Amino acid sequence: MRTRQEIFDxxxxxxxxxxxxxVTIEEICSKVGVTKGAFYNHFKSKDQIIIEEFMRxxxxxxxxxxxxxxxxxxxxxxxxxxxxxxxxxxxLGVSLMKVVYYSQIAPNxxxxxxxxxxxxLYQITNELIKEGQDKGEIADDLDSEELSVMLINxxxxxxYYWCLTNGAFDLVSTCDELSELIIASLASS
Numbered sequence: 001m002r003t004r005q006e007i008f009d010x011x012x013x014x015x016x017x018x019x020x021x022x023v024t025i026e027e028i029c030s031k032v033g034v035t036k037g038a039f040y041n042h043f044k045s046k047d048q049i050i051i052e053e054f055m056r057x058x059x060x061x062x063x064x065x066x067x068x069x070x071x072x073x074x075x076x077x078x079x080x081x082x083x084x085x086x087x088x089x090x091x092l093g094v095s096l097m098k099v100v101y102y103s104q105i106a107p108n109x110x111x112x113x114x115x116x117x118x119x120x121l122y123q124i125t126n127e128l129i130k131e132g133q134d135k136g137e138i139a140d141d142l143d144s145e146e147l148s149v150m151l152i153n154x155x156x157x158x159x160y161y162w163c164l165t166n167g168a169f170d171l172v173s174t175c176d177e178l179s180e181l182i183i184a185s186l187a188s189s
Contacts, residue, residue, distance in 0.1 A: 158178060
């Protein structure tokens with residue numbers, strides 16, 4: 001497990017420093033001091049390392065969802081969940097987020113894990129919106145799944161812009177403002 005973690009940490013650091021496409025498996029192995037065979041014992045590909053990072057993010061989302069479950073208001077749950085999700089992105093840093101985004105749109109990417117609707121990010125957001133609709137807090141003129149995708153994509157736009165500007169603004173406070181606007185617009189009349 002220690003070797004796997006060392007390969008992961010080294011790869012992520014190299015991706016952030018040099019860019020995803022410029023880092024080779026050979027370079028990762030050389031830096032860690034393992035063979036390519038050892039690399040492939042732990043990871044199927046370079047892409048899998050990025051997917052592992054998404055899986056870690058998803059575990060964070062599950063923990064946040066558990067932490068906010070006692071809140072009464074679905075709107076407040078949604079607000080806190082979005083804040084914590086964006087805080088995680090900010091904490092990971094602009095360099096790593098650039099790598100994550102690039103890896104998902106790279107020419108050789110077959111299927112984007114980022115946009116996989118089975119991820120906890122989508123599931124939890126959908127559940128919170130559906131709960132709000134069932135309680136009458138959130139308008140139900142659009143399907144909860146549709147709203148979830150729209151909401152997530154709004155935040156992705158901010159994250160993408162944050163990456164484009166090399167972290168020139170406070171991602172968390174900007175997304176908190178966006179969250180207030182969106183959540184207010186979702187309120188049922």
